[in-house]
Amino acid sequence: MDNIAGQKSGLSIATNLSVIALVLIWLIPTVGLLVSSFRDREQISESGWWRAAFSVSQAYRVSPPAEGAVQDGDLYVLEGNLFNAAQDEDVEAAGHGSGTVTGFGLTSRDPGAAEPGQTYARYEVQVIEEGGEQDDTNLEIAYPAGEEPSFPATDEDGNEILLDPAPIFERSLTVEANGDFRYVDIDEIDRAPSVYITAPQPPEFTMGNYEQILTSDNMDQAFINTLTVAIPATIIPIVVAAFAAYALAWMDFAARGFMIAMVVGLLVVPLQIALVPLLTLHNAIGIGQSFLGVWLAHTAFGMPLAIYLLRNYMIGLPRDIIECAKVDGATDFQIFTKIVLPLSFPALASFAIFQFLWTWNDLLVAKVFLPSQSESWVMTVKIADDLLGSRGGDWGILAAAAFVSIAVPLLVFFAMQKYLVRGLLAGSVK
Amino acid sequence: MSPIITGLITIAVAVAGCAAYFYASNWVVDRVIFPPRTDDQGRNIRRATKIRPWLFIFPAAFFLSIYLIYPVVGSFWRSLFNRSGQEFIGLGNYVQMFSEEGFRVAFFNNILWVIFVPAASTFLGLLVAQLTDRLKWGNVAKSLIFMPMAISFVGASLIWKFVYANDPDIGIINAVRDTFGMEPVDVLQIPFWNNFFIMFILVWIQTGFAMVILSAALRGIPEETIEAAIIDGANPFQIFFKIKIPQILPTILVVWTTITILVLKVFDIVYAMTGGNFDTEILPSYMMDYMFRDDGRATAVAFVIMIVVTPVMIWNIVQARREMR
Structure with a gap:
């Protein structure tokens, strides 16, 4: 209607842009989780998931074997190619992937301190400290290979560097982009020196995170537990509620209005109020903390919505059909099972989806009514109580675990969205 | 077995x-x-x-009375006893609770939640419903904004933990700050405002709900009223604010109260994001702190939540009765 008149094209562009922006805000966090769950753990800590499609510069420690070191005057020299010399599989992979070094260094603290084609050298120098005292310290400098080193005026702490007495050379490393290196040391090279390079690692996607949580982190057990909680807790309330809904919709009795009001009121009762008395009750009658207890609790907690949704739907069924059946001598039981129940399928489906999503996603009821041992944990409890603590920094594992837990609801959601929307529209008190 | x-x-x-x-x-x-x-x-x-x-x-009545009606009485009764349940202390739990800083923080934060989450969700839901109404790809957009409804509160918390992470290589907020040369900040530890970062997770989930209902309400507006407004020369904003909003006001109210009720129940998000630290506690998570440790206190908190919910409950019943007539 708006587009006949009064709708300007500028407004239309603005509308499109704002919807795109909103959709992006809504989608980006979930996409981030999904991408992260497939990324290699090392890469997750090196670059953000939004750069997952690009190579990651990763640092490697390489220890080229000391064989072949020669003496050159006062110094000892070792030459070779770092990619060939590497025993580390990752470095070899990096070498094969791109074959280029993007940076190198002598310490793990700063593995990419120098660029290829430079020489990176460590000297012992004398500095004047703040108080005017003279002290010796180590200084690493990078300069173009083949040129003379030039020393900065101050070190990184701001202390003045003295050029007299002259700095004492300790060792240096020159690396070319293709991995050729020249290592010079003042001491004899009798064991493999440790040098560091950074090399681009091609983007790497893996199922490793999923494998790990499903095999060694017991997420598979939690998945089965969630399924075990959700399915009976979805089916049982439907059966019980359907009969009650039929009675409230199509049977005449004095307390009907009161019962309906009761159900509407119970829709909003906070679950919190039920926890302590019911757990006490379950313990008293021997159910204790168990799957049976969770099923019963979920059945009851889903009951008001089930009755409300189903009754609203059933009351909308054509009166003629039901009255005809009554005239033909059908009992209420027959009308219910043969006419009303099959016709109410859309409402049953709506409620089933709600209840399934709710029981699958529930943390509170599972935490209170299931045993607290780890073999009965459902996925939400597993994530909230275990993984977030023990694997707090392991983002790949967390992402994979979260995705395992939300995959089924998302599937149900996209497959049955029609019923979900219909149920929402019928279920909110108008 | x-x-x-x-x-x-x-x-x-x-x-x-x-x-x-x-x-x-x-x-x-x-x-x-x-x-x-x-x-x-x-x-x-x-x-x-x-x-x-x-x-x-x-x-059904059996389940409802044992699992929902009895506990209201049972919880209140239990809340009158001390921690072990042996000694009757009257309103002792309540008096003790109201005098404690932790409860007051949780209560204050819960007021923030009850104001901010329904308001923001309803506003955004209405915005999306209106913007996508005549859009060619509107249904796709709606479907994507609706999607978080299917995700558990724990899953959603984890998703947003990624966004809020301190490390600029994980958290997109700090990545943006990083490109502008700012220091990374842990948004979950900023006093007061951290509450809003946590609340936004629930807004993210509930906007889809508001959108679906309000979108249906917008479609249900009689077209003649809009046509008449166009003929009278109303611009799109006037049509929206003066013609559409007044007609869907009852639905807006329903959405608002439904989300308000939900806000009073959700403990998962705070539990997973901060565990109630950094002054982010709300009543449902405050209750879980005492669950299994001090049933007297836990039921007292639950009963406070129940009292807060009661007006909405009565309003709902009145509405439902009016509709049945």
């Missing part, structure tokens, strides 16, 4: 049991207690018809 087998058996027993119960109870009423014999046929059928609704309702 593995729980999954127990589960399958339970389903079978429950479904078969229900069917058997209804069939058998009907049979008993119709054939045994009030058999429609020739001499008192009419009277007996009438009697059976009077009893039958209760047969249909009994199982």
Whole structure:
């Protein structure tokens, strides 16, 4: 209607842009989780998931074997190619992937301190400290290979560097982009020196995170537990509620209005109020903390919505059909099972989806009514109580675990969205 | 026995049991207690018809009274006793609780939640509903904004933990700050404002709900009213604010109250994001701190939540009764 008149094209562009922006805000966090769950753990800590499609510069420690070191005057020299010399599989992979070094260094603290084609050298120098005292310290400098080193005026702490007495050379490393290196040391090279390079690692996607949580982190057990909680807790309330809904919709009795009001009121009762008395009750009658207890609790907690949704739907069924059946001598039981129940399928489906999503996603009821041992944990409890603590920094594992837990609801959601929307529209008190 | 087998058996027993119960109870009423014999046929059928609704309702009523009605009384009663449940201390738990800083923080934060989350969700939901109304790809957009409804609160918290992470290589917020040369900041530890970062997760989930309902309401507006406004020369903003909003106001109210009720129940998000630290506690998570440790205190908190919910409950019942007439 708006587009006949009064709708300007500028407004239309603005509308499109704002919807795109909103959709992006809504989608980006979930996409981030999904991408992260497939990324290699090392890469997750090196670059953000939004750069997952690009190579990651990763640092490697390489220890080229000391064989072949020669003496050159006062110094000892070792030459070779770092990619060939590497025993580390990752470095070899990096070498094969791109074959280029993007940076190198002598310490793990700063593995990419120098660029290829430079020489990176460590000297012992004398500095004047703040108080005017003279002290010796180590200084690493990078300069173009083949040129003379030039020393900065101050070190990184701001202390003045003295050029007299002259700095004492300790060792240096020159690396070319293709991995050729020249290592010079003042001491004899009798064991493999440790040098560091950074090399681009091609983007790497893996199922490793999923494998790990499903095999060694017991997420598979939690998945089965969630399924075990959700399915009976979805089916049982439907059966019980359907009969009650039929009675409230199509049977005449004095307390009907009161019962309906009761159900509407119970829709909003906070679950919190039920926890302590019911757990006490379950313990008293021997159910204790168990799957049976969770099923019963979920059945009851889903009951008001089930009755409300189903009754609203059933009351909308054509009166003629039901009255005809009554005239033909059908009992209420027959009308219910043969006419009303099959016709109410859309409402049953709506409620089933709600209840399934709710029981699958529930943390509170599972935490209170299931045993607290780890073999009965459902996925939400597993994530909230275990993984977030023990694997707090392991983002790949967390992402994979979260995705395992939300995959089924998302599937149900996209497959049955029609019923979900219909149920929402019928279920909110108008 | 593995729980999954127990589960399958339970389903079978429950479904078969229900069917058997209804069939058998009907049979008993119709054939045994009030058999429609020739001499008192009419009277007996009438009697059976009077009893039958209760047969249909009994199982549901049983569950509702044991699991939802009894606990309201049971919780209140329990909250009058001390931690071990041995000693009657009257309103001692409440007095003690209200004098504590932790409870007051949780109560204050909960007020923030109750104001901010329904307002933001309804506003954004209405915005999306209106913007996508005439859009070609509107249904796709709606579907994507609706999607978080399917995700658990724990899953959603984890998703947003990624966004809020301190490390600029994980958290997108700090990545943006990083490109502008700012220091990374842990948004979950900023006093006061951290609450809003946590609340936004629930807004993210609930906007889809508001959008679906309000979108249907917008479509239900009689077209004549809009046509008339266009002919009178109203611009799109006037149409929206002066014609559409007043007509869907009752629906907006429904969405608002539904989300308000939800806000008072959700403990998962705070529990997973901060565990209630950094002054982000709300009543439901505050209650879980005492669950299993001090049942007296836990039920007292639950009862406070119940009292806060009661006005909405009464309002809902009044609405439902009015509609039934």
